[in-house]
Amino acid sequence: MYSSSLAYAIQQDKEDALAPLREAFHIPKTKEGKEWLYFTGNSLGLQPKLTEKYIQQELNDWANYGVEGHFEGDTPWLPYHEFLTEKMAAIVGAKPLEVVVMNTLTTNLHLLMVSFYQPTKKKFKIVIESDAFPSDRYAVESQLRFHGFDPEEGLVEWRPRAGEELLRIEDLESIMQEQGDEIALLLIGGVNYYTGQYLNLKAIADIGHQHGCMVGIDLAHGAGNISPELHESGVDFAAWCTYKYLNSGPGSLAGLFVHERHAHNRDLPRFSGWWNHNKATRFNMRQPFDVMPGAEGWQLSNPPILSMAAIRASLEVFDQVGMAALREKSEKLTGYFEYLINQIDTDRIKIITPSDPRQRGCQLSIQVKDADKSLHNALMEHHVITDWREPDVIRCAPVPLYNSFQDVYHMVEILRKLL
Incomplete structure (x- = not known):
C-alpha cells in the first residue's frame, strides 16, 4: 500500500485533493526562509491567512462605529x-x-x-x-x-x-x-x-x-x-x-x-x-x-470579539472541506507516517498510539527508550517542530489541513539519520 520512496510522497501530494489547503496557512520559516517541518498542530495550530482579514474587519468596525459596532457592520458583535x-x-x-x-x-x-x-x-x-x-x-x-x-x-x-x-x-x-x-x-x-x-x-x-x-x-x-x-x-x-x-x-x-x-x-x-x-x-x-x-x-x-473573529476564520476553512474529507486524508497521512517509522531499523523508539485508525486521530506518540529529551532537541535543531511530553514521548501530528506527504517523508528521514 505504501512505499518508502520520496517519489511516492510526491505522487501522493499530487493526487491529494486537499493539498491546496496548505496555501491557506502561514507555515513557520527559518531565518533563511526555509519552511519548518511543523508537527505540533496538536499543541498550537497554524494561523490561517484569513485570520488577519477577519480580525482587521472587527478592528475597523470598532474604529468606525465605536459602541454601535454591537449592532452595525457586516458582523455585529451582539450576536457574534x-x-x-x-x-x-x-x-x-x-x-x-x-x-x-x-x-x-x-x-x-x-x-x-x-x-x-x-x-x-x-x-x-x-x-x-x-x-x-x-x-x-x-x-x-x-x-x-x-x-x-x-x-x-x-x-x-x-x-x-x-x-x-x-x-x-x-x-x-x-x-x-x-x-x-x-x-x-x-x-x-x-x-x-x-x-x-x-x-x-x-x-x-x-x-x-x-x-x-x-x-x-x-x-x-x-x-x-x-x-x-x-x-x-x-x-x-x-x-x-x-x-x-x-x-x-x-x-x-x-x-x-x-x-x-x-x-x-x-x-x-x-x-x-x-x-x-x-x-x-x-x-x-x-x-x-x-x-x-x-x-x-x-x-x-x-465574548471577546477579536478572539471569535480568529475562530470564525478557521471555521470557514473547515467548512470548505468538511470533517469527512479531512478524516479520510488524516488516516492516509498518519498511516503513511506510521509505515515509515516502522521501517526504521532500531529498538530505541516505538509508537504507543493505536495502530487502528478508528482508535486514533492524526497524532502518533513515539516513545523513546532511555529518554532524556535529546532526540526531541535534535529534531528541533534540524527544523522539525514536535512536542515533548515527560517522561519519554515525542508527540507528532501530521495535520491534514496543512501537512503534506513530503513533510512526513522528510521528517522521518531526519529521524532515521538521528537514530
Missing part, C-alpha cells in the same frame, strides 16, 4: 457567537442548540460540573483516565474539595493494565461494576493527550448512564481532529479548546456542548450572568433571571 455555532456544531457532530463558543476549556469544565456534578454522601466519586491532561485532574480534585470530599477517596483512575500504554473499555466496565453506586461523574479525555488514543464515546456514555452517572468529555485533542459525533454518542456534556486543531490562536476561546435532553431543564444548577439570560429581555436590566435554552444557557459574559 451565533456566527460560529453551526460550523462548530458540524465539526463535533452536534445540533446547533447543543453548542456554543465561550470562555476557555477548564473554565467551561468547571461551569459544566456546577450543573452535572451533584454529589451525595454516598454517590460522589469522579472517574478520570490515570494519565488525563493535568488541568483536568486539577479541576476534578478542586471540585471534590469544594464539595467537601477528599480527592484521595473521591478520584477514581481508569488505568492501563500493567505493561500496557492504552486503556481498555472492559476495565472501565469493571470499575463501574465495583464502584458504580459511589460514582457520580465520568470526565474522560475523548482523545488522550499523551498516547493519542481515541476512546469510544458512546460506549463510555452507555456504561456511565447504566450506573446512573453523568458523563462528560474533554475534547481538547479531538475537536477538528476526529469526528466525535457528540449528539449520537449520548454524552451529557463536552468542552474543547480551539487553538489546537481548530487553529484559532494561542489561548483562544473554547467550545461547549450540552446534549439536547438537558436543553430545557431550567432546574439544573448553574452560575448565571447576563449573557445566559433571555436575549430578548437581556438589556431590560431589572427583570428576574430567565435562562436561555440549550448550550447558550451556560454563557456568562459578552
Whole structure:
C-alpha cells in the first residue's frame, strides 16, 4: 500500500485533493526562509491567512462605529457567537442548540460540573483516565474539595493494565461494576493527550448512564481532529479548546456542548450572568433571571470579539472541506507516517498510539527508550517542530489541513539519520 520512496510522497501530494489547503496557512520559516517541518498542530495550530482579514474587519468596525459596532457592520458583535455555532456544531457532530463558543476549556469544565456534578454522601466519586491532561485532574480534585470530599477517596483512575500504554473499555466496565453506586461523574479525555488514543464515546456514555452517572468529555485533542459525533454518542456534556486543531490562536476561546435532553431543564444548577439570560429581555436590566435554552444557557459574559473573529476564520476553512474529507486524508497521512517509522531499523523508539485508525486521530506518540529529551532537541535543531511530553514521548501530528506527504517523508528521514 505504501512505499518508502520520496517519489511516492510526491505522487501522493499530487493526487491529494486537499493539498491546496496548505496555501491557506502561514507555515513557520527559518531565518533563511526555509519552511519548518511543523508537527505540533496538536499543541498550537497554524494561523490561517484569513485570520488577519477577519480580525482587521472587527478592528475597523470598532474604529468606525465605536459602541454601535454591537449592532452595525457586516458582523455585529451582539450576536457574534451565533456566527460560529453551526460550523462548530458540524465539526463535533452536534445540533446547533447543543453548542456554543465561550470562555476557555477548564473554565467551561468547571461551569459544566456546577450543573452535572451533584454529589451525595454516598454517590460522589469522579472517574478520570490515570494519565488525563493535568488541568483536568486539577479541576476534578478542586471540585471534590469544594464539595467537601477528599480527592484521595473521591478520584477514581481508569488505568492501563500493567505493561500496557492504552486503556481498555472492559476495565472501565469493571470499575463501574465495583464502584458504580459511589460514582457520580465520568470526565474522560475523548482523545488522550499523551498516547493519542481515541476512546469510544458512546460506549463510555452507555456504561456511565447504566450506573446512573453523568458523563462528560474533554475534547481538547479531538475537536477538528476526529469526528466525535457528540449528539449520537449520548454524552451529557463536552468542552474543547480551539487553538489546537481548530487553529484559532494561542489561548483562544473554547467550545461547549450540552446534549439536547438537558436543553430545557431550567432546574439544573448553574452560575448565571447576563449573557445566559433571555436575549430578548437581556438589556431590560431589572427583570428576574430567565435562562436561555440549550448550550447558550451556560454563557456568562459578552465574548471577546477579536478572539471569535480568529475562530470564525478557521471555521470557514473547515467548512470548505468538511470533517469527512479531512478524516479520510488524516488516516492516509498518519498511516503513511506510521509505515515509515516502522521501517526504521532500531529498538530505541516505538509508537504507543493505536495502530487502528478508528482508535486514533492524526497524532502518533513515539516513545523513546532511555529518554532524556535529546532526540526531541535534535529534531528541533534540524527544523522539525514536535512536542515533548515527560517522561519519554515525542508527540507528532501530521495535520491534514496543512501537512503534506513530503513533510512526513522528510521528517522521518531526519529521524532515521538521528537514530
